Amino acid sequence: MSAPATWNIASVRDSLLTKKASAREITQDFFRRIEARNPELNAYLALSPERALAAADRADAAVAKGATAESLPPLAGVPIAVKDVLSTKGVPTTCGSKILEPYIPAYDATAIERLEAAGAVILGKANCDEFAMGSSNENSAYGPVRNPISPDRVPGGSSGGSAAIVAAGLAVASLGTDTGGSIRQPGAFCGIPALMPTYGRVSRYGLIAFASSLDRIGPFTTNVDDAATILKIMAGHDPNDSTSAPVPVSDYPAEARQDLSGMRIGVPEDYFGAGLDPEVKAKVQASIALLDKLGATRVPLKMPHTDYAIATYYIVATAEASSNLARFDGVRYGIRVTGNTLTDMYRTTRETGFGPEVKRRIMLGTYALSAGYYDAYYLRAQKVRALVARDFSDAFEKVDAIVTPTTPTPAFKLGEKTADPLQMYLADIYTVTGSLAGVPGMSIPCGKTAAGLPIGLQIFGPHFGEGKILRLARGFEQAGGFTI
């Protein structure tokens, strides 16, 4: 087998169809890479070799039976990693938490089931911040993940393991989840495309909930075509998730191939203010100039509620989290720490099983929902959420997409922000807006700082407008924007 340094969906398919390599050989090659690199990165928490090789053998059997480019399933033999908040039948699923250390789900998340039905080879589970709460992957009970580009820095969070895995070539693609920026921010920090679909585009069935009105599942890939292909397979209504939208699924790979002429891109001044690193700002502005050159028209925008999004998000998300995480009480799954009474057992189990950030958010959310504070915090936050969403709906009357920096700075150092939770929250300042509004967003690489740290360009689209985002992203990629 002759293995390229970076595999993608097209190169896997080509290798299988021309018999340059079998899916089994490719899968084994990835497990060797993981064995060599994971001790340093800590990006995988668990591997699923039996399940992976069984899927690889199915792909090889299809090729042996004479499958063609048309008949071979779209992800046949493609090695994929999934974030550890996604349920995998028979494979440990911990959510990066001690409280779920012994948990082995009895079923698969719909997103994973759909990928596997399309031929994907599930390699294992990606490390993440505990219950997806964090912006640096330092909140995992199983240790932080290191950024493969610069190992003294964080990979971002909460899907830090998923991003590091793809950036380090330890899977062709991975799934992450995004609640306030948890796909886009690690995508930016690790220098790879990272897509958060519209709320409801991909079923959340089997995603262990953090904040149900915000959580989304999306892919990390090495190129835009792969993101389009994976989205098309995962998207669509699921009877097991009443919030999954019965909206027809577009042919995203075809939409991504259209040129950019006539596209109107909004540039909101509110995303370029104080706190934005000058090197990030310069690359994002150069990226916007490139999009102009490719035929898009720039439209200046104002999105006046941007500055209120973090405060809104940390009420809405923690309120929902405090409710969702009430189910971890030592009765039905995970660890139990015994006590004299049932209440003692709940309390000691939760105190032992949850880490500091999860407890902090449960406390904040419980406070915001408690008697006497509900109107002042939770209800007000829901109203401001409507204003943030209105900023987006007003903008999308004038533009096809909105372009901003993904993060105010490149990847920060391990330990740099752990002592100050509020500073860590502010790292999500440009991503939480779209989370609240329910719109799709993608981070794509747009060059590096002088020190070699990746920078991310964020593209928002209207609800169910993933095709427009992918079209801009692919045009930008083809024009060399990733290394601008």
Next chain:
Amino acid sequence: MKISREDVLRVAQLAHLELSPEEVETYRGQLDEILNYIGKLQELDVTNVEPMAQFAAAAAGDSNLREDTLVPCTVVNDVLDNAPDAVKPFFRVPKVIER
């Protein structure tokens, strides 16, 4: 100061968290700082703004609700395999009612 030590203890009790004395002090300070920051939401006039719980596709409506029909569910054993203490088909917990 928005949040007192008593507030922290009250909220911990509501959330079924058994905090250590150090945690109570740490969270008091951190929650105070976070709530002060969140206080900026009071700057906005939200009169006549309808609260938004989540984005829902307009096309969805009630069509997302399926018929409420009974279907066999045979997962009891699989589910109980994950329980820390099960006496199938039950979860076992410390005694709740004293006689």
